[in-house]
Amino acid sequence: MTTQKAPVKTTTVHHLVGKRFVGVTPDAQRVMIDGEKEAKTGMNPMELLLNALGACAAFDVVEMLKKRRLEVKSYRIELSGERSDATPAPYTHIHAQHIFDVPGLDGKTATRFVDLAMNKYCSVASSLKAEISFEVVLGAPLEP
DSSP: OOOOOOOOOOOEEEEEETTEEEEEOTTOOEEEEEOOSSSOOSBOHHHHHHHHHHHHHHHHHHHHHHHTTOOOSEEEEEEEEEEOSSSSOOEEEEEEEEEEEOTTOOHHHHHHHHHHIIIIIOHHHHTOOSEEEEEEEESOOOOO
């Protein structure tokens, strides 16, 4: 029996000026990464990490909703992260509030979908040492 090697992901981070960088993937996707205090052009690395966690879980949640043939009127994830006072300052706890406006979605199903997405399927969450918690809110429209 041969074991298959996991695919390797690559990206390149280019220094622009000061604490400004651009990350570029092999297929030319770009993200601005900015640690400057003023006139920011992108998120800082720790903000990117929170967004990556939210999006990773959301990818799976929307797939589960699609399989149930539920129409997503709006869906957002609001994340907050507590960091240690040490250097480095990793996240010690991340909380995600999944807010749905999906007619026909009940709380039990939504909670099951979010739990599976965040605790079983999300590779970003699995890559973190932080404690991760979540809550589900139903019937809330997207904020303008």
